[in-house]
Each structure stands twice: as C-alpha cells, then as structure tokens.
Amino acid sequence: MLRNTVADKLRKEIDNLTPLEKQLSDVILQNYPVSGLGSITALAEAANVSTPTVARLVQKLGFSGFPDFQRTLREELDETISSPLTKRDKWVHNAPDEHILNSFTKAAIDNIRQFLSDVDPKEFDRACKLLSDENRRVFVVGGRITRTLADYFFLHLQVTRTNVTQIASNSSAWPHYLLEVSKGDVIVVYDVRRYENSMLRLAQMASERKAKVILFTDQWTSPIAKYASVIFRNRISVPSSWDSNITTMLITEALLAKLQEHDWKNTKKRMEDLEVMFDRTKFFRK
Amino acid sequence: MLRNTVADKLRKEIDNLTPLEKQLSDVILQNYPVSGLGSITALAEAANVSTPTVARLVQKLGFSGFPDFQRTLREELDETISSPLTKRDKWVHNAPDEHILNSFTKAAIDNIRQFLSDVDPKEFDRACKLLSDENRRVFVVGGRITRTLADYFFLHLQVTRTNVTQIASNSSAWPHYLLEVSKGDVIVVYDVRRYENSMLRLAQMASERKAKVILFTDQWTSPIAKYASVIFRNRISVPSSWDSNITTMLITEALLAKLQEHDWKNTKKRMEDLEVMFDRTKFFRK
DNA sequence: TTGTTGCTGTAAAGTATTCTTCAGAACGGT
DNA sequence: ACCGTTCTGAAGAATACTTTACAGCAACAA
Structure with missing residues (x-):
C-alpha cells in the first residue's frame, strides 16, 4: 500500500506546524479530500485563515504550490475511486502484466x-416488452461485422418466439423484407462504426412504415439513433485496431435471458419441440 | 433518492449533444468525477477538444459556467464520500440488485x-504462432450457434492475412473443403455444448490429413479435444437456460488483437487497401 | 453546384486564482 | 520594558483559468 498520501504527510508534519497551520490541517483532514479540491481562498475561509497561510502549509509539505497539492489530491482520489476489479494485480498466471490477454481483458x-x-x-x-409481444413481427439485421451478432441474436430469439425474421445481409434484397414490415413491428438493428449508409436508409424506411427500431450501436452513436425507440450504446474500445463487441454481446445475451424467462412456459415448450426434432435428425451427440 | 447527479444529466442530455461533446462526455464519465475536477484546459486536452467545447457542454447541462459545474461535482463527491455506505458498487442506476442486467453481468x-x-x-x-504463419492455410468452422463466432473470427482474420477459408455451415459441403486441407494447415473449430457429431468427424478427418486443430470449447470440453493442438476451454454458465459466449468472444478478440499486431505492417497495408475499396464502393458513411 | 445551418477551434478579452512582499502583531526571553 | 524571533494577513503583482466573439469548415438540402 502506498503510505504516502497527503493525509499521511499532514499527520507526519503536524509537529512542525504553526498554530494556524494546525487549525488548517484539521479542516483539511475533516472532510478529506474534498475540502482541498476547491480554491485556495475557499479553503482559507473554511479554516478561518488567510490564503498565504494555506500557501505556506502546502509548501511546507513539499508541494511546489497549491495547484501541485491539488493535483496530488485528485490523483489519490482517482486511485481510491477506481474499481477494485480493474485493479486486480494479475489475472493470468505466469504471464507478464503486459501480455495481451491481461491488457485486453482489463x-x-x-x-x-x-x-x-x-x-x-x-x-x-x-426493449424486452417490445420483443416479447408476439403481435409484433421482429426483424433482425446487422452490418458487415455486426451481422454475426445479429445472427446470434436471431438464432436464440427464434427459439423463444414466433414471427422472427432474419434480414439477409445482402442489402439489395432489403426492399422485399420491408414490404413485410407493418405498423408496430420491431426491427432490431446492429450498427457500430463504421456506420453503413444502406443500414441508415433501411432504418429510415422501416421507421416510416411505423415500425419500432431497437438499435445496438457504440458510444459514438449511429445516425440511426434518430429513428430508434430503444438505443443501446456499447463501449467498444480495446487495445487493438479493431473494436470489441463484447459489451454488445453481453447486452444481447442479457436481453435473451430476460426474454426466455418472460414467457417461460412457452419457451420451454418450444425448446422441447426443438430437442425432439434435433433427436430425430440425429444431428447432435450426447 | 435524488438521482440528479451531473452524470445523470449527462446521460439524459446525450441525444442533444454534438459529436465532440459526446466524446467529451465520455471522458468525463470514464473516470467520473475526478476528470472534471481539474482545470477546464486539462479536461479539454484529455478529451481532445477545445476549451470552448467544454464550456459549451457545461452550459448546455444548465450550469452557469465551468466553476459552477465543478462546484457541483465537488458537492456530489462530498455526499458520496461522507455517506457511510457507498453505493458505488451498484452498477446499474435505478435498478434493483436482482435486475437481470446486474445478475447477468456479475x-x-x-x-x-x-x-x-x-x-x-x-x-x-x-495459437498465435500457428495462425500467423502464412504458409499454413486456415479454415474456420463453427456449430449451429457458434457459427456466428466463427464468422466473426473469419471476418477479422481475413483482414490480417491471406489464405483464410470459411467452411460453410452446411455439413454436406464439408468434404469439398477437406479436399483442400493438407499437412500443416490449421483448422479452427468452435464447438460448445451441444457438441455436434458432424463437427467431430470433420475434426477427425482434418487431423488425419495432418492439419493442426485449434479448438474453442466450453469447460466440459468437446470430444474434439483429442484431435486438437490448442484448446481453449471457456466458461459459459450464466443465469439463463442458454450458455454465454462472452468468454469465447473475449479470447477470439484477444487472439485477433495479437495477430493484427504480429505483422502490423502487413495488416496495415491490407486494412488500407480495404479502406480504399470501401471508399470506392461508397459503402460506408463517415 | 450553391446557400444554409450547425459544429468547432483560434485568439483575445475578461475574470479568478495563486503567489510574493512586506508590515504589523504576538510571544518569549532578558 | 525592551528586543528578537516567529507568525500572520493585506495588498498587489503575476499567473492561470474561463469565457466570448468570430471565422473556418463540413455536412446537408435545394
């Protein structure tokens, strides 16, 4: 543990402090460290001392000036606040910290x-409500890369409910699907950087046909957002020249988990039927 | 509970923000609230925007100016820190602990x-070594669900190197692909519960043709393991009747990240070529 | 293409903050 | 009571910060 916080310094130096400086350091420690994050004037007033007294104190503690002192406080605070999860010392055994498995996972x-x-x-x-409403047809579509996630979603959703359509990735076929879209239907769109123009048009047209758009995008937000009823902005930056779709996967899976439990009886029936059919095609092994 | 923190305001206003303002608000939320406690200049630099952009954002949020914004942050921080039970570990606001988002993510x-x-x-x-060796052909295949992950892997790998083949999901076509497999080639197989018979046969035959098998499976381990040179056993249990493929995605992305940096010059060249071709087809929008 | 709108940064003006100097106050020792 | 030392704050200089005005630019619509 780094035992060298500002608070520690204060306590250590306390014997070398003048009376008013002590009074001041008391105030600082009182609701540490917030009191030190305002202006020097505010701190001086709170402690009933003058600003030069504050300035002198922080210099006595070894800081070059009040801003330096404040910066240190902020850094401490950052350490304190940031999550214990991310600060785990070593996740992968026998691997240096800089191994990509570690940095990537962090x-x-x-x-x-x-x-x-x-x-x-x-x-x-x-989103759950829209997707569990069997009166609405559901269409699922994704972009060049995100198509795979759209597929993933489709494959599962298809088990929980009826009336789910996967929109083919070939955009020239899209008008045929749009023909089927009518008021109240739901269209699930995966669109992360780089946003595809054709996808925007698709969402626009679906929206014009009074369909509800559920959008999975990134923190920079696809322009489709303006047509969407529900928007999930996923974090996608990782140490790679590509983006990460892990959060997108997470929210997708969480949604599916919720949906399958929503009408569990129905889902269960469908899953059992599926099992029987798989058995009969002898597709899987135990 | 008065949930009206600066962070909440930011999230609420996000739709009214300009692109750079969004970028800025990201940085603020990233290590909230510390990043907002420094000077406006520091914050601007951290977010790669100009100071006026910061000033405009805080005014948009309803503060009279940056100092006002900062004062509010300090007050919040004071509340948070002094309250005995810090609720910081609660990830999702306004949602009970048992909300599926929380339990699922945990x-x-x-x-x-x-x-x-x-x-x-x-x-x-x-695995990296095998996959970065351009003398080996790489084949990628997945099962009913994991096919989507195999696709995801394929789409990216295709950018970093040549000689990558996606094996069609229709197993009756597999013999044609096997014809192409020769000694030293790499076959990447995604096989998690329920393990598919046909996939086992495919791996077996590939292995007989002296190909190296890289297997992504779950902790219960696909029978393909006995033919595999590299095995990744992923944890897949979540509170759902389906399995989670998040760890599979993670290891896949980490592998890709490593591969793209392995021969970065080559990857970069390929990515640039791709960009040019995308531009020429005007497929994406900025 | 052209005009319009909205986003953004530069630069300069305006404002607040921090620091330094110096003089006066307090205290202890003689 | 006197002197020397130490402490303290007022005031202004120096510095840093924040805001505003304006112009360039890109995106979009006509």
Whole structure:
C-alpha cells in the first residue's frame, strides 16, 4: 500500500506546524479530500485563515504550490475511486502484466462496467416488452461485422418466439423484407462504426412504415439513433485496431435471458419441440 | 433518492449533444468525477477538444459556467464520500440488485475472471504462432450457434492475412473443403455444448490429413479435444437456460488483437487497401 | 453546384486564482 | 520594558483559468 498520501504527510508534519497551520490541517483532514479540491481562498475561509497561510502549509509539505497539492489530491482520489476489479494485480498466471490477454481483458471489463453504468434499465425493459409481444413481427439485421451478432441474436430469439425474421445481409434484397414490415413491428438493428449508409436508409424506411427500431450501436452513436425507440450504446474500445463487441454481446445475451424467462412456459415448450426434432435428425451427440 | 447527479444529466442530455461533446462526455464519465475536477484546459486536452467545447457542454447541462459545474461535482463527491455506505458498487442506476442486467453481468465477469485464471498463455501464444504463419492455410468452422463466432473470427482474420477459408455451415459441403486441407494447415473449430457429431468427424478427418486443430470449447470440453493442438476451454454458465459466449468472444478478440499486431505492417497495408475499396464502393458513411 | 445551418477551434478579452512582499502583531526571553 | 524571533494577513503583482466573439469548415438540402 502506498503510505504516502497527503493525509499521511499532514499527520507526519503536524509537529512542525504553526498554530494556524494546525487549525488548517484539521479542516483539511475533516472532510478529506474534498475540502482541498476547491480554491485556495475557499479553503482559507473554511479554516478561518488567510490564503498565504494555506500557501505556506502546502509548501511546507513539499508541494511546489497549491495547484501541485491539488493535483496530488485528485490523483489519490482517482486511485481510491477506481474499481477494485480493474485493479486486480494479475489475472493470468505466469504471464507478464503486459501480455495481451491481461491488457485486453482489463479493457473489456472496463468497457462492461462503464457500459453498465450508462445503460438505462428502463430502456432495457422497454426493449424486452417490445420483443416479447408476439403481435409484433421482429426483424433482425446487422452490418458487415455486426451481422454475426445479429445472427446470434436471431438464432436464440427464434427459439423463444414466433414471427422472427432474419434480414439477409445482402442489402439489395432489403426492399422485399420491408414490404413485410407493418405498423408496430420491431426491427432490431446492429450498427457500430463504421456506420453503413444502406443500414441508415433501411432504418429510415422501416421507421416510416411505423415500425419500432431497437438499435445496438457504440458510444459514438449511429445516425440511426434518430429513428430508434430503444438505443443501446456499447463501449467498444480495446487495445487493438479493431473494436470489441463484447459489451454488445453481453447486452444481447442479457436481453435473451430476460426474454426466455418472460414467457417461460412457452419457451420451454418450444425448446422441447426443438430437442425432439434435433433427436430425430440425429444431428447432435450426447 | 435524488438521482440528479451531473452524470445523470449527462446521460439524459446525450441525444442533444454534438459529436465532440459526446466524446467529451465520455471522458468525463470514464473516470467520473475526478476528470472534471481539474482545470477546464486539462479536461479539454484529455478529451481532445477545445476549451470552448467544454464550456459549451457545461452550459448546455444548465450550469452557469465551468466553476459552477465543478462546484457541483465537488458537492456530489462530498455526499458520496461522507455517506457511510457507498453505493458505488451498484452498477446499474435505478435498478434493483436482482435486475437481470446486474445478475447477468456479475456472472459474465465471474466467467471472464475464472476463464482467465484457467487459460495458459503459452497455449495462447501457440495459437498465435500457428495462425500467423502464412504458409499454413486456415479454415474456420463453427456449430449451429457458434457459427456466428466463427464468422466473426473469419471476418477479422481475413483482414490480417491471406489464405483464410470459411467452411460453410452446411455439413454436406464439408468434404469439398477437406479436399483442400493438407499437412500443416490449421483448422479452427468452435464447438460448445451441444457438441455436434458432424463437427467431430470433420475434426477427425482434418487431423488425419495432418492439419493442426485449434479448438474453442466450453469447460466440459468437446470430444474434439483429442484431435486438437490448442484448446481453449471457456466458461459459459450464466443465469439463463442458454450458455454465454462472452468468454469465447473475449479470447477470439484477444487472439485477433495479437495477430493484427504480429505483422502490423502487413495488416496495415491490407486494412488500407480495404479502406480504399470501401471508399470506392461508397459503402460506408463517415 | 450553391446557400444554409450547425459544429468547432483560434485568439483575445475578461475574470479568478495563486503567489510574493512586506508590515504589523504576538510571544518569549532578558 | 525592551528586543528578537516567529507568525500572520493585506495588498498587489503575476499567473492561470474561463469565457466570448468570430471565422473556418463540413455536412446537408435545394
């Protein structure tokens, strides 16, 4: 543990302090470290001393000036606040910290945490409601890369409910699907950087046909957002020249988990039927 | 509870923000609230925007100016720190602990941690070595669900190197691909529960043709393991009747990250060529 | 293409903050 | 009571910070 915080310094130096400086240091420690984050004037007033007294104290503690003192406080605070999860010393045994598995995973977990503090559970619940309503048809579509996630979503959603359509990745076929879209239907769009023009048009047209758009995008937000009823902005930066789709996967899976439990009886029936059919085609082994 | 923190305001206003303002608000939320406690200049630099952009954002949020914004942050911080039970570990705002977003994510992060302490970095490095050797052809294949992950892997690998083939999901076409497989080639197989019979046969035959098998499977381990040179056993349990493929995605992305940096010059060239071709087809928008 | 709108940064003006100097106050020792 | 030392704050100089005005630019629509 780094035992060299500003507070420690203060306590250590306390015997070398003048009376008013002691009074001041008391105030600082009182609600540490917030009191030190305002202006020197505010701190001086709070402690009933003059600003030069504050300036002298911080110099006595070894800081070059009040700003230096403040910067140090902020850094401490940052350490304190940042999550214990990301600060785990070593995840992978026998691997140096800089092994890509470590750095990559740190970034991924950071993304997950960050994303989860951004996401609005109401938004999530709204998406569930739309997707579990069997009166609405559901269409699923994704871009060049995200198509794979759209497929993933489709493959599972298809099990929980009826009336799910996967829109082919070939955009020239899209008008045929749009023909099928009618008021109240739901179109699930995966669109992360780089945003595809054709996808924007598709969302626009679906929206014109009064369909509800559920959008999975990144923190920079696809332009489709303006047509969307529900938007999930996923964190996607990792130490790589590509983006990470882990948070997108996470929210997708969480949605599916919720949906399958929503009408569990129905889902269960469908899964059992599926099992029987798999058995009969002898496709899988135990 | 008065949930009206600066962070909440930011999240609420996000739709009214300009692109650079979004970028800025990201940085603020990233290590909230510390990043907002420095000078406006420092914050601007951290977010790669100009100071007026910061000034405009805080005014948009309803503060009279940057100092006002900062004062509010300090007050919040004071509340947070002095309150006995810091609610910081709650990830999702306004949602009960049992909200599926919370429970699901906890499980997912547990999986990641668990998986990472299981995985052997040497195994990882060996996979990298095999996959970056351009003398070996690479074939990629996945099962009913994992096919989507195989696609994801293929789409990216295709950018870093030549000689990558995606094996069609229709197993009756597989013999044609096997014809192409020769000694030293690499076949990447995604096979998690329920293990598919046909996939086992495919791996077996590939192995008989002296190909190296890289296997992504789950902790219960696909029978393909006995033919595999490299095995990644992913943790896949989550509170859902389906399995989670987040760790599989993670290791896949980490591998790709490593591969793209392995021969970065080559990768870069290929990516640039790709960009040019995308531009010429005007497929994407900025 | 052209005009319009909205986004953004430069630069300069305006404002607040920090630091230094210096003089007066307090205290202890003689 | 006197002197020397130490402590303290007022005031202004120096510095840093924040805001505003304006012009360039890009995106979009006509």
